[in-house]
Amino acid sequence: MDENQPIFTISMAAELAGMHPQTLRQYDRIGLVQPGRTAGQSRRYSMRNVAQLREVARLSAEGLSLEGIRRVLDLENQNDALRARVRELEAALADALLNQPGRRVFAAGTAGDVESLRAGTRARRRTDVVVWRPFGRD
Missing domain, CATH: 1.10.1660.10 (Multidrug-efflux Transporter Regulator; Chain: A; Domain 2)
Incomplete structure (x- = not known):
């Protein structure tokens, strides 16, 4: 709601x-x-x-007087509006940075798959179990 x-x-x-x-x-x-x-x-x-x-x-x-209360509510409403605007601008900046050439980060998997990442994030780690044995030993 x-x-x-x-x-x-x-x-x-x-x-x-x-x-x-x-x-x-x-x-x-x-x-x-x-x-x-x-x-x-x-x-x-x-x-x-x-x-x-x-x-x-x-x-x-x-x-507080009613005029004082109105001023407090106006300031709270302005604060809420400014916070919302900051969130919008942060999202726009993040999108703009990702769309600049040379700003994208990629990770490649062992099967040759390539994944685009946001700057500062890590690639998903694989959870497969792999058994490694040195060559020539059983």
């Missing part, structure tokens, strides 16, 4: 977050936690929204 999929009605989300539905409406109005909307404009909350609502309750209990 995708944590960003808006599936919960406001009453279900309120119950999961331990809040009153009117509180969720207020948080939506001030832009603190913004749920998805259906075609009829009904609110639908995701698991991520419910987790944010729980975080709002925790921060509020610690004495």
